[in-house]
Amino acid sequence: MSTKHFLHLRAPGNWINDPNGFIYFKGYYHLFYQYFPYGPQWGTMHWGHAVSTDLVHWQHKGIALFPTKEYDKNGCFSGSALNIDDTLYLYYTGVKYKCADEENIHVPKNNEFFSAQAMITSDDGFTFDNFNGKKEIIPQINDLSVGHPSHTRDPKVWKSDDTYYMVLGTQVKDSEDTYKGRLLFYTSTDAVNWSLGGTFDGQIGGYMWECPDLFTCGTDDVLVVSPMGYFKDGLNCPDQAVCVTGAFDEKNCRLKINDNARPVDYGTDFYAPQTTTDKDGRRIIIGWMRMPEVVSDGDTQWIGMMCSPRIVQVIDGHIYFKMHPETEHAISHSVSYKQLHDNCLSAGYNKPFRIRLAVKNDSQINIGGYKIYLKDNCLYTDRTAVYPGDNNPRLVVHTPPLADKCDLDIIVDGHLIEIFINDGYDVLSQIVYNLTGAVAIENPASEPEFMM
Numbered sequence: 027m028s029t030k031h032f033l034h035l036r037a038p039g040n041w042i043n044d045p046n047g048f049i050y051f052k053g054y055y056h057l058f059y060q061y062f063p064y065g066p067q068w069g070t071m072h073w074g075h076a077v078s079t080d081l082v083h084w085q086h087k088g089i090a091l092f093p094t095k096e097y098d099k100n101g102c103f104s105g106s107a108l109n110i111d112d113t114l115y116l117y118y119t120g121v122k123y124k125c126a127d128e129e130n131i132h133v134p135k136n137n138e139f140f141s142a143q144a145m146i147t148s149d150d151g152f153t154f155d156n157f158n159g160k161k162e163i164i165p166q167i168n169d170l171s172v173g174h175p176s177h178t179r180d181p182k183v184w185k186s187d188d189t190y191y192m193v194l195g196t197q198v199k200d201s202e203d204t205y206k207g208r209l210l211f212y213t214s215t216d217a218v219n220w221s222l223g224g225t226f227d228g229q230i231g232g233y234m235w236e237c238p239d240l241f242t243c244g245t246d247d248v249l250v251v252s253p254m255g256y257f258k259d260g261l262n263c264p265d266q267a268v269c270v271t272g273a274f275d276e277k278n279c280r281l282k283i284n285d286n287a288r289p290v291d292y293g294t295d296f297y298a299p300q301t302t303t304d305k306d307g308r309r310i311i312i313g314w315m316r317m318p319e320v321v322s323d324g325d326t327q328w329i330g331m332m333c334s335p336r337i338v339q340v341i342d343g344h345i346y347f348k349m350h351p352e353t354e355h356a357i358s359h360s361v362s363y364k365q366l367h368d369n370c371l372s373a374g375y376n377k378p379f380r381i382r383l384a385v386k387n388d389s390q391i392n393i394g395g396y397k398i399y400l401k402d403n404c405l406y407t408d409r410t411a412v413y414p415g416d417n418n419p420r421l422v423v424h425t426p427p428l429a430d431k432c433d434l435d436i437i438v439d440g441h442l443i444e445i446f447i448n449d450g451y452d453v454l455s456q457i458v459y460n461l462t463g464a465v466a467i468e469n470p471a472s473e474p475e476f477m478m
């Protein structure tokens with residue numbers, strides 16, 4: 027499979043969701059992803075595989091993991107990667123449906139399945155022996171006071187000193203008929219045999235926590251997690267990826283958080299992100315952009331894409347998500363509005379470009395129907411004109427209050443608009459469909475700069 031993508035990795039065809047096993051290993055960035063290869067909808071999960079040398083040019087490498095064992099016979103759910111002595115270790119959740127839906131064997135009936143944690147290794151990062159190389163490492167949890175037998179998943183693994191750590195997301199009963207999210211921390215001395223070291227049930231919200239990620243950033247620890255049911259407004263799409271600083275006591279596997287968690291990205295589409303370190307040792311994050319509708323490109327039907335990788339930094343207690351220098355470099359050629367129009371806009375927004383400018387409270391930006399404005403010091407976007415159906419009611423979204431003037435660095439790439447606000451102090455990125463027409467900017471606070 028030789029499909030190549032620039033800037034934003036997207037499904038090679040059919041369906042993708044979460045980024046998995048993101049790592050720089052033996053000269054390549056490896057980005058695996060949740061993949062259903064048989065149709066443009068969620069189903070029996072495989073790990074698709076893409077590689078890049080610069081985080082910008084991605085090449086799909088086909089399927090890395092697929093069901094072969096009793097414990098993963100209905101799917102290889104999300105997980106992470108670690109380089110141990112030049113061998114790639116992948117950790118994931120194997121699932122087995124209690125009973126498959128009779129009309130679609132790729133989904134479980136009543137959302138009931140068994141889950142166990144598993145691993146597989148690879149010497150080169152490209153070949154995976156799905157038949158002989160897998161090992162079940164943490165069997166299904168049956169103690170309901172610890173975690174949920176179906177909903178315990180998404181191992182993120184790291185090493186600190188001589189100990190390996192794993193964090194899993196799960197849920198436990200909160201009352202007679204409600205659940206709350208929980209983290210389970212495991213430790214190991216050999217990365218194969220694991221024991222439960224501690225749990226965390228802090229006040230983050232949501233009834234099930236998916237894709238937890240815990241890492242050190244400067245002098246702080248940062249937790250990123252995707253709580254299901256985070257928004258309590260009763261509208262569709264209540265699941266959000268959030269972040270918070272804290273301190274993890276490795277010896278006792280205890281986590282304390284400093285604050286309320288807040289969304290990683292205010293666009294509401296970004297979910298289930300994963301972090302790793304880039305070749306220069308910077309902490310970077312990439313997330314799945316949830317899409318409401320399948321795109322048809324010629325004879326390829328695809329749904330699901332990744333945002334561009336962002337640098338995570340904690341500055342004065344605030345978690346920044348900054349544009350990666352490789353992304354900046356990839357779209358750094360200044361052009362006039364006419365050149366932008368002739369090369370990108372008139373061709374139906376098929377070529378990525380960037381707009382940099384400052385905005386104030388009466389500024390208005392319209393990018394082919396997608397509106398951006400500052401109101402009461404909050405950055406708003408309105409995608410009513412460029413978003414299909416009524417599946418996601420969050421058409422107008424905004425950041426918390428910022429200032430009466432903000433710097434924006436906006437990447438526009440056909441189906442995805444990413445807005446970096448005040449050098450990544452906040453980010454708001456969103457899926458859009460059918461951008462058409464001009465880019466119009468009224469009352470900017472600085473001369474807009476266009477780049478391709």
Ligand code: FRU
Nearest residue numbers: 044060103104179236237298
């Ligand atoms: C998050 C998630 C994970 C799970 C995977 C299944 O989007 O639900 O928790 O491992 O997707 O595809």
